[in-house]
Amino acid sequence: xxxxxxxxxxxxxxxxxxxxxxxxxxxxxxxxxxxxxxxxxxxxxxxxxxxxxxxxxxxxxxxxxxxxxxxxxxxxxxxxxxxxxxxxxxxxxxxxxxxxxxxxxxxxxxxxxxxxxxxxxxxxxxxxxxxxxxxxxxxxxxxxxxxxxxxxxxxxxxxxxxxxxxxxxxxxxxxxxxxxxxxxxxxxxxxxxxxxxxx
Numbered sequence: 001x002x003x004x005x006x007x008x009x010x011x012x013x014x015x016x017x018x019x020x021x022x023x024x025x026x027x028x029x030x031x032x033x034x035x036x037x038x039x040x041x042x043x044x045x046x047x048x049x050x051x052x053x054x055x056x057x058x059x060x061x062x063x064x065x066x067x068x069x070x071x072x073x074x075x076x077x078x079x080x081x082x083x084x085x086x087x088x089x090x091x092x093x094x095x096x097x098x099x100x101x102x103x104x105x106x107x108x109x110x111x112x113x114x115x116x117x118x119x120x121x122x123x124x125x126x127x128x129x130x131x132x133x134x135x136x137x138x139x140x141x142x143x144x145x146x147x148x149x150x151x152x153x154x155x156x157x158x159x160x161x162x163x164x165x166x167x168x169x170x171x172x173x174x175x176x177x178x179x180x181x182x183x184x185x186x187x188x189x190x191x192x193x194x195x196x197x198x199x
Contacts, residue, residue: 022144022147022148022155024144024154024155024158024159025158025159026158026159026160026161027133027136027137027140027159027160028128028133028136028137028159028160028161029133030128030129030130030133031129032126032127032128032129032160032161032162033126033127033186033187121153121167121170121171121194121195121196121197123153123156123164123168123171123195124162125189126156126160126162126189126190127184127186127187127188127189128160128187128188128189128190129187129188130187130188131181131183131188133188134181134188134189134190135181137156137159137160137190138176138179138181138190140159141155141156141159141173141176141179142176145173145174145175145176149174150172150173150174150198151172151173151176152168152169152170152171152172152198153168153169153171153172153195154168154169154172155172156172169198170197170198171195171196171197171198172195172196172198173192173193173195173196174198175193176192176193178193179191179192179193
């Protein structure tokens with residue numbers, strides 16, 4: 001028989017006490033530089049999708065595949081018309097009624113998940129002196145997500161010893177599997193997904 005978790009207030013309070021209090025301390029020994037985003041970078045962040053795979057799949061599945069299907073359909077239809085009527089361009093039906101296509105109306109209302117409005121929080125990029133410390137911060141962020149279910153921008157700043165503001169606690173991540181450490185001109189940087197509002 002399947003066991004169900006209790007739903008009492010006492011049980012919920014006990015669960016809250018079971019999770020240790022969140023303490024985020026600086027994990028690096030070197031220095032970091034906080035790099036403000038330029039207006040051009042902020043502009044490109046708004047209009048360029050961070051997830052190129054979504055754009056690729058949208059182009060492939062929503063544009064190319066239907067175009068190829070239509071081309072194959074036209075080839076077959078025109079081939080049959082040539083066999084039956086002697087040439088292409090003649091239609092099988094001679095009705096004077098106009099054809100109403102509701103497809104364009106339906107397609108215009110359709111919600112494409114790949115083309116979405118970008119929302120998120122702009123925070124300063126942090127440049128590390130060496131790759132090891134950037135990887136340590138990323139590992140610690142992953143541990144915080146495992147323990148608490150999220151990591152905030154303020155936690156990131158605490159891990160590197162940078163002072164932020166109160167808004168940094170309201171934005172962060174619940175998943176950073178796509179994050180990576182990348183080499184930049186001045187050192188190393190953690191390339192993170194867009195920071196989203198935390199509940």
